[in-house]
Amino acid sequence: MKQKTWIISALMCAMVIMVCLGVLHLLKEMTENNAPSGTVAEESTDHTEPETDFAEEEETKEDIAETGPEEEESDVPIEREEGYYGWKQELPQIFPSVPEEVPYEPPRLILATDLHYQSAQADDGGAAFQLFVERGDGKVVEYLPELLEAFMDQVIEEHPSALVLSGDITMNGEKINHEELARGLMRVQDAGIPVLIVPGNHDINNPHAAVYFGEEKAETDPVTPEEFYNIYHMYGYDQAISRDDASLSYVYQLDERNRLLMLDTCQYEPKNMVEGQLKVETFQWADEQLKKAKKDGINVLPIGHHNLLAQSRMYTTQCAMNNNGDVIELFQKYELPLYLSGHLHVQRIRKHKAEPGAADDSYGIMEIVTDALSIPPCQYALLEWKRDGSMEYSTKAVDVSAWAARTGNQNPDLLDFEGWSERYIQKLIIDQIRGVVKNLGNDVEHSMAEVYASVYIDYYAGRRIDAKGIRSSKGYRWWERNMPDSYLLKELDAMIDDSDRDNNYMLLPEVNAAAEE
Numbered sequence: 001m002k003q004k005t006w007i008i009s010a011l012m013c014a015m016v017i018m019v020c021l022g023v024l025h026l027l028k029e030m031t032e033n034n035a036p037s038g039t040v041a042e043e044s045t046d047h048t049e050p051e052t053d054f055a056e057e058e059e060t061k062e063d064i065a066e067t068g069p070e071e072e073e074s075d076v077p078i079e080r081e082e083g084y085y086g087w088k089q090e091l092p093q094i095f096p097s098v099p100e101e102v103p104y105e106p107p108r109l110i111l112a113t114d115l116h117y118q119s120a121q122a123d124d125g126g127a128a129f130q131l132f133v134e135r136g137d138g139k140v141v142e143y144l145p146e147l148l149e150a151f152m153d154q155v156i157e158e159h160p161s162a163l164v165l166s167g168d169i170t171m172n173g174e175k176i177n178h179e180e181l182a183r184g185l186m187r188v189q190d191a192g193i194p195v196l197i198v199p200g201n202h203d204i205n206n207p208h209a210a211v212y213f214g215e216e217k218a219e220t221d222p223v224t225p226e227e228f229y230n231i232y233h234m235y236g237y238d239q240a241i242s243r244d245d246a247s248l249s250y251v252y253q254l255d256e257r258n259r260l261l262m263l264d265t266c267q268y269e270p271k272n273m274v275e276g277q278l279k280v281e282t283f284q285w286a287d288e289q290l291k292k293a294k295k296d297g298i299n300v301l302p303i304g305h306h307n308l309l310a311q312s313r314m315y316t317t318q319c320a321m322n323n324n325g326d327v328i329e330l331f332q333k334y335e336l337p338l339y340l341s342g343h344l345h346v347q348r349i350r351k352h353k354a355e356p357g358a359a360d361d362s363y364g365i366m367e368i369v370t371d372a373l374s375i376p377p378c379q380y381a382l383l384e385w386k387r388d389g390s391m392e393y394s395t396k397a398v399d400v401s402a403w404a405a406r407t408g409n410q411n412p413d414l415l416d417f418e419g420w421s422e423r424y425i426q427k428l429i430i431d432q433i434r435g436v437v438k439n440l441g442n443d444v445e446h447s448m449a450e451v452y453a454s455v456y457i458d459y460y461a462g463r464r465i466d467a468k469g470i471r472s473s474k475g476y477r478w479w480e481r482n483m484p485d486s487y488l489l490k491e492l493d494a495m496i497d498d499s500d501r502d503n504n505y506m507l508l509p510e511v512n513a514a515a516e517e
Helices: 001-036 054-067 129-135 140-159 176-192 225-237 281-296 324-333 402-406 417-434 444-461 467-471 474-482 489-500
Strands: 106-113 162-166 195-198 210-213 217-221 251-252 258-262 297-303 338-341 347-353 368-369 379-385 390-395 504-510
Touching: 054 251, 106 140, 129 140, 129 210, 129 217, 129 417, 140 176, 140 402, 162 258, 162 338, 176 195, 176 225, 195 258, 225 417, 258 281, 281 297, 281 324, 368 504, 402 417, 417 444, 444 467, 444 474, 444 489, 467 489, 474 489
Parallel strands: 106 162, 162 195, 258 297, 297 338, 338 368
Antiparallel strands: 106 379, 210 217, 251 258, 347 368, 379 390, 390 504
8 A cells, every 4th residue: 555655656746847847848948939139049059060260260369469459349248138028928818807897876867747838939928928827826937938947957967867757848738839848858868868758638739729929819739649749759759668559658768677657647639638547558558568577677667647646635626547546556566666746736745545544554655746847936856766775755946046147147036036936926826816805805805815825835835834823823714704615715724734744755665676685
């Protein structure tokens, strides 16, 4: 056994020696191959001895002796290389490079709804236009072009993953307003921010499309569904990964983990209607898209114009989709956490409960209604996905005053837009209420109108209203004493009762299936 071990050891030593000799031989070959001409290595390869004439050699020695050392030729220096520098070579890349992993950056959306954009070319500021403004619900019609410019500047500065406009993007669907809006939005898209649009009930086949010049408003061209697509196809439709053949709905891939289900909830064929409803074909298409997303492990956020839930005690009709029960069931079948809408003009947040008394922490789809950009405080929404899977929703007002100062605009209304717009809507609502409340004396009428206007402004903005404080105010008590059965007092109570909390912020924890672990 010992003899066998000795033999194996001897063979292994012999193999090591052979490998070493091979390496030395390889180094020698490489050194010789890389040696420059005129070096010692090159000279050593010539083994032919030249013949020598001794007589000539002696004569040469005598000549050198006669010339002296100062005339003797200097030796030519021999080029030598140090170490292995002469044969060092860079090997070509033999392994594929491994790219550095980029950390996942969750998306951010800016959402605006109910812009009700009106071009400055659609009116002359005359009597017809002024009457239109006075009968409105508080839209800052006179400054809508400036509001849009300031809003787009703010969007470009914040640079979200996308800008979403969820319907009622024009005043009453006028072609002139659609075309001007589409041209303006190109500035946002050129800044590298995708713009995504779906229509609202005001936008297509609207019989109220009008312009306002002189004493009377005049009808003008609305747009058909085909014209709407032709005007806005570059804003979501061209980039869609799926489109519904029956409507202007589509799916947009926001990033590798999230998709937006952009729903056309409107009824405009054969005629325009205020109420919303998903077509049967659109419902089936949406079901297919949600099924595919679930299979792909992708989160889906549905967005539409009309509301999913009954959100308001004041506005009880024409807001939620006619078939909202079926749509709620569809969304909850796929456990979608959130639906975003507009249409109501009121900032609202509400969670669906399957039945009265259901626990607050039980699952139910949440709906957030963003209020109209066109009505003070002229705010939009920000929706941000978080790395832990949660989603954060908040609102922010357009800073028109900063835009006016930055662009050198001298209009005092625009330079103090926040103050002007507050005074504007307050006066507008007070004047409208005083048109109904009469014969009670100036002080009483003004007090009643003032309390209604203050509640109205806060209600639209989604702020919490101090119910006890309002109901103990002089203005409210005048309502109870003088007009206890008035529909205006019922509206006032509905707005107060709806506003027991703020509706401008919501954090939905751990809602995304594809959240980063």
